[in-house]
Amino acid sequence: MTGSLAVGVDIGGTKMLAVALDGRGEVVASGKVPTPPDAQRLLADLVQLVQDVAGAEVASLGVGVPGMVDRTGVLRRSPHLPALEDVALGKEISSRLGDVAVRVANDATCAGWAEHIRGAALGVDDVVMVTLGTGIGGGIVERGRLVEGAHGYAGEIGHMVVDPHGPRCPCGRRGCWERFASGSGLGRLGREWAIAGRAPAVVALAGGDPEAVRGEHVTVAATAGDGPARDLMAELAWWLVLGLGNLTDLLDPAMVVIGGGLIRAGEVLMEPTRRAFAEMVEGYDARTGLVLRAAALGETAGAIGAALLGST
Amino acid sequence: MTGSLAVGVDIGGTKMLAVALDGRGEVVASGKVPTPPDAQRLLADLVQLVQDVAGAEVASLGVGVPGMVDRTGVLRRSPHLPALEDVALGKEISSRLGDVAVRVANDATCAGWAEHIRGAALGVDDVVMVTLGTGIGGGIVERGRLVEGAHGYAGEIGHMVVDPHGPRCPCGRRGCWERFASGSGLGRLGREWAIAGRAPAVVALAGGDPEAVRGEHVTVAATAGDGPARDLMAELAWWLVLGLGNLTDLLDPAMVVIGGGLIRAGEVLMEPTRRAFAEMVEGYDARTGLVLRAAALGETAGAIGAALLGST
Numbered sequence: 001m002t003g004s005l006a007v008g009v010d011i012g013g014t015k016m017l018a019v020a021l022d023g024r025g026e027v028v029a030s031g032k033v034p035t036p037p038d039a040q041r042l043l044a045d046l047v048q049l050v051q052d053v054a055g056a057e058v059a060s061l062g063v064g065v066p067g068m069v070d071r072t073g074v075l076r077r078s079p080h081l082p083a084l085e086d087v088a089l090g091k092e093i094s095s096r097l098g099d100v101a102v103r104v105a106n107d108a109t110c111a112g113w114a115e116h117i118r119g120a121a122l123g124v125d126d127v128v129m130v131t132l133g134t135g136i137g138g139g140i141v142e143r144g145r146l147v148e149g150a151h152g153y154a155g156e157i158g159h160m161v162v163d164p165h166g167p168r169c170p171c172g173r174r175g176c177w178e179r180f181a182s183g184s185g186l187g188r189l190g191r192e193w194a195i196a197g198r199a200p201a202v203v204a205l206a207g208g209d210p211e212a213v214r215g216e217h218v219t220v221a222a223t224a225g226d227g228p229a230r231d232l233m234a235e236l237a238w239w240l241v242l243g244l245g246n247l248t249d250l251l252d253p254a255m256v257v258i259g260g261g262l263i264r265a266g267e268v269l270m271e272p273t274r275r276a277f278a279e280m281v282e283g284y285d286a287r288t289g290l291v292l293r294a295a296a297l298g299e300t301a302g303a304i305g306a307a308l309l310g311s312t
Numbered sequence: 313m314t315g316s317l318a319v320g321v322d323i324g325g326t327k328m329l330a331v332a333l334d335g336r337g338e339v340v341a342s343g344k345v346p347t348p349p350d351a352q353r354l355l356a357d358l359v360q361l362v363q364d365v366a367g368a369e370v371a372s373l374g375v376g377v378p379g380m381v382d383r384t385g386v387l388r389r390s391p392h393l394p395a396l397e398d399v400a401l402g403k404e405i406s407s408r409l410g411d412v413a414v415r416v417a418n419d420a421t422c423a424g425w426a427e428h429i430r431g432a433a434l435g436v437d438d439v440v441m442v443t444l445g446t447g448i449g450g451g452i453v454e455r456g457r458l459v460e461g462a463h464g465y466a467g468e469i470g471h472m473v474v475d476p477h478g479p480r481c482p483c484g485r486r487g488c489w490e491r492f493a494s495g496s497g498l499g500r501l502g503r504e505w506a507i508a509g510r511a512p513a514v515v516a517l518a519g520g521d522p523e524a525v526r527g528e529h530v531t532v533a534a535t536a537g538d539g540p541a542r543d544l545m546a547e548l549a550w551w552l553v554l555g556l557g558n559l560t561d562l563l564d565p566a567m568v569v570i571g572g573g574l575i576r577a578g579e580v581l582m583e584p585t586r587r588a589f590a591e592m593v594e595g596y597d598a599r600t601g602l603v604l605r606a607a608a609l610g611e612t613a614g615a616i617g618a619a620l621l622g623s624t
Contacts, residue, residue, distance in 0.1 A: 068595050076598040126462040138562070142461075147454055149564020150438040151599055156561040159594050161554055163476055171594060242473055249468040250450070250562065252461020282471050282483060283380050286388040287463055 003059035003100075007050050008307025010064040010107055010300075011035060013080040013134065016046055019303040020054040021311070025118065029053040030300065039083045047096045061102045062310025063089060064110035064302040066137065071152040073104040079170055080134070103310045107131075109155050110305030111259055111295070112139020113146055117308055119296040120257045128253045129295070130157065130244065131260035136178040139305075140251060146309075158182070162242050180239035183262045186215035189232055201226040219265035230268065237272035238280075244273075244292070245281045252287070259295030270294055315371035315412075319362050320619025322376040322419055322612075323347060325392040325446065328358055331615040332366040333623070337430065341365040342612065351395045359408045373414045374622025375401060376422035376614040378449065383464040385416040391482055392446070415622040419443075419614045421467050423571055423607070424451020425458055426617030431608040432569045440565045441607070442469065442556065443572035448490040451617075452563060458621075470494070474554050492551035495574045498527035502544055513538040531577035542580065549584035550592075556585075556604070557593045564599070571607030582606055 005020040005028065012035060020029040031053045036042045050058060067078025073090020075081070094102040112121075112129030121127040121141070129139040138157035140147040147154045158178035159171050166175025167188065179185055193199040194210035201224075203210050205217040218236075221229035244256055256277075263269060270292075277292045278284055295301060317332040317340065324347060332341040343365045348354045362370060379390025385402020387393070406414040424433075424441030433439040433453070441451040450469035452459040459466045470490035471483050478487025479500065491497055505511040506522035513536075515522050517529040530548075533541035556568055568589075575581060582604075589604045590596055607613060 068598060070598070077595045140562075142454065142459055143457075145455075147459075147563070149454075150566035150602070151564055153564040153595065153599070154562065156564070156594065159561050160558040161474060164474065164554060165477065173592070173594075242476060246472040246558070247562070249471050250452075250466065250559070251459070252463055252465040252468070254462035280485070282468065282485075283389045283465065286380060286382070287465070290462070 003054065003057040005054040005057040006060050006062070006307045006311035007054045007058050008062045008064070008110070008303040008305065008310060009046060009049065010110065010302030010306060011042075011046070011066070011081065012107070013066065016049055017300065017303045018049045018053045019300055019307055020057070021304070021307045025308070027300070027304065030303070035081070037083055039087050042083065043092050043096060046093065050097065058097065058100050060311040061093065061097065061100050062110065062306030062308065063093065063102060063104045064107035064306040065089065065104060066107050066135070068153045068156060069104050069106055071148070073102065075104070101310070105152070105306065105309055106137065106139070106155060107302045108137025109139040109146065110309060111137070111297070111301035112141060112155070112257070112305065113309055114297055114301045114305030115257050115259065115295055116141045118304070119301065120293045121255050124255045126252065126254045127257060128247050128251055129257045129259060130247070132182050132240075132258060132262035133260040134182060134184050136182050137260070142251070157243070157247065160243060160246065162239070162246070177243040181236060181243055183215040185239065186218055186232070186236050186262070187213060189235060190215065190218040193228065193232055199228040199232065202229050202232070215262065219268060222268040223265070233268050234272045237269070237276045240273055241276035241280045244277060248281050248287070248290070254289060255291045255293060257293055257295050259301055263294050315366065315369040317366040317369040318372050318374070318619045318623035319366045319370050320374045320376070320422070320615040320617065320622060321358060321361060322422065322614030322618060323354070323358070323378075323393065324419070325378065328361055329612065329615045330361045330365045331612055331619055332369070333616070333619045337620070339612070339616065342615070347393070349395055351399050354395065355404050355408060358405065362409065370409065370412050372623040373405065373409065373412050374422065374618030374620065375405065375414060375416045376419035376618040377401065377416060378419050378447075380465045380468060381416050381418055383460070385414065387416070413622070417464070417618065417621055418449065418451070418467060420449025421451040421458065422617030422621060423449070423609070423613035424453060424467070424569070424617065425621055426609055426613045427569050427571065427607055428453045429620055430616070431613065432605045433567050436567045438564065438566045439569060440559050440563055441569045441571060442559075444494050444552070444570065444574035445572040446494060446496050448494050449572070454563070469555070469559065472555060472558065474551070474558070489555040493548065493555055495527040497551065498530055498544070498548050498574070499525060501547060502527065502530040505540065505544055511540040511544065514541050514544070527574065531580060534580040535577070545580050546584045549581070549588045552585055553588040553592045556589060560593050560599070560602070566601060567603045567605060569605055569607050571613060575606050
C-alpha cells in the first residue's frame with residue numbers, strides 16, 4: 001500500500017466510529033455510522049466508512065470489537081454483536097480493502113492502549129484500563145506492552161465473578177462484575193431502590209415509573225445533589241472498587257484508568273470511587289504512587305487505539 | 313564472588329527450605345530448618361542454612377517469602393511472617409553474606425517461575441500458577457516473562473474477593489478466595505458439614521470432634537471413597553474454579569498450574585477441579601489447548617524458583 005493514514009474503527013453495538021491518524025498520530029479525519037445487525041451489511045458499511053475517512057490513503061487498519069477476538073482476527077464470542085460471532089473479520093475486511101493489513105482486537109483493549117500511548121496513562125508502564133458501558137471491558141498494559149494472553153482474549157474482566165449469589169448474567173453464571181458496576185448495573189441498582197421507594201427523585205426523572213429507571217436517571221439526580229442518588233453512586237462505587245481491588249491484587253498496576261460511557265457522570269462517579277479505592281485496596285499504603293484516573297480520550301479512545309495497534 | 317552455585321531459600325511460616333543449583337540447574341544440595349519467630353534469629357539461621365548448602369560456592373541467592381515484597385527486597389505485608397514486615401530482607405541478607413547479590417520475591421511467584429522453567433509448565437509461555445496451602449498464592453508468566461507489577465506485588469491472588477457476603481478474612485475484608493479454596497478453606501468447609509452432621513466419616517478421622525476437622529481429614533476420607541468427603545471436595549473444587557475462571561478471563565493463560573500442599577490430595581482434588589474448570593470457564597471451547605495441571609516440583613518449587621530468579 002502507498003497510503004499514509006492509519007485508520008481505526010471501533011465497532012459498537014449501535015454505531016461504528018472511525019478515525020484516521022497521520023504519521024504523527026494526529027486525528028485528521030473521523031466518521032460515524034450506525035452498526036447494521038447483519039454481518040454482510042456491516043462489513044460493507046465498515047469498508048465504506050474506512051474509505052470515507054481515508055480514501056486511497058489507508059496504510060493500515062485496526063478494528064476494535066466488543067467480545068473475545070482470537071489472534072487470527074476471528075470474533076469468537078460477542079453477546080453484543082452476535083451476527084459477527086465466528087466471522088473471520090480480519091480476513092473479510094482485508095480482502096474487501098484490497099489486502100490492507102487488518103488487526104482486530106477487543107474494543108476495551110484498544111481503548112486501554114490509546115490511553116497508554118496518548119491519554120490518561122501516557123508514560124505509565126503498568127496500567128489497568130476498565131471501560132464502564134452496558135458491560136465492563138478491560139485492557140492491561142504491563143511494562144509498556146499490551147497483555148494479550150495465549151489466544152488473544154486477555155482483559156475479559158467484566159465476567160469476573162464477584163458474588164456467586166448475585167443476579168444471573170447472560171453468560172450463564174451469577175454475579176459477574178458487570179452485573180453490578182457497569183451502566184446497566186447502575187440501572188438495575190436504581191430500579192431496586194426505586195421499587196423499594198428509596199429513590200423518589202430518580203423515579204421522577206424516569207417519568208414516574210420505577211421500572212423505567214436507568215443509569216442516566218441516577219447520575220443526573222446525583223449531579224443535582226439528590227441524597228439517595230448519591231448513596232446509589234456510592235454503592236455503585238463500592239462494587240466497582242471491589243473489582244478494581246481484585247485487579248490491583250493481581251496485576252499491581254501503577255495506574256487504573258476508568259473509561260466508557262459511565263464516566264460522563266464525572267465527579268459523582270469518580271469521587272466516591274477514589275474514596276473507596278483508597279479504603280478497600282489491599283496494601284494501598286504500600287502501593288506508592290498508585291493512581292485512579294478518568295480516561296482522557298472520550299468516545300474515540302477505542303478507534304484511536306485500534307488505529308495505533310493496526311499500524312504497529 | 314567466585315562461587316558456582318545458585319542458592320534459593322523458601323521461607324515458610326514453619327520451615328525454611330534451601331536448594332543449591334549447579335551451572336546446569338541441577339539441585340546439588342538442599343537443607344531445611346525451622347523458621348524462627350524473631351527477625352534477627354531468622355536472618356542468622358537463614359545465612360547459616362545458605363552456608364550449609366553451598367559453603368563458599370554461593371554465586372547468587374534468591375529468597376521466596378509469603379507476602380508482598382517490593383522491588384527493593386522489603387517485605388511490605390506478610391500475615392504469615394509478621395516479624396519480617398518492613399525488614400529490608402535483601403540488604404540484610406546480602407550484607408551478612410559478604411555482599412552476595414540477593415533477590416527477594418513472593419514465594420508463589422518463585423514457585424510459578426520454577427514450574428515454568430523446569431516443571432509442569434516447561435515450554436509454556438502464558439501460565440498462571442496457583443498455590444493452595446494455608447492461603448492461596450499466585451505467580452503469573454506472560455509471554456515467557458514473570459509479571460511483577462509496578463511495585464513487585466503482582467500475583468497476590470488469594471485476596472481476590474469472590475463473595476462479599478462470605479466469611480471474614482484476617483485482611484479485613486469478606487469472602488477472599490483463600491477463605492474458600494485453600495487448605496484452611498477446606499477445613500472450614502469440613503467443619504461446617506461436620507457440625508451439621510453431614511460428614512460422619514470425616515468427624516471420625518478428627519477423633520470424633522466436629523470442631524477438630526481439618527482439610528487433611530477431608531482429603532483422607534475422600535481418598536478412601538467416602539461420599540460426603542467427595543462431595544466436600546467437589547464443593548472445594550467449585551470455589552477453586554470460580555477463582556481460576558476469573559484469572560482465566562483476565563489473563564487468558566495457556567496453562568493453569570495448581571501447586572501447594574493441598575495437591576498432595578491428588579486426584580480427589582484434581583478430578584473434580586478439571587471437570588468444573590471445563591464447565592465453568594467462560595468461552596472454554598474457544599480456548600484451544602488450555603490445560604489445567606498439577607505442579608510437578610513439589611515442596612521445593614519455591615526454593616528452586618528463588619534460586620533461578622536470584623541468578624538472572
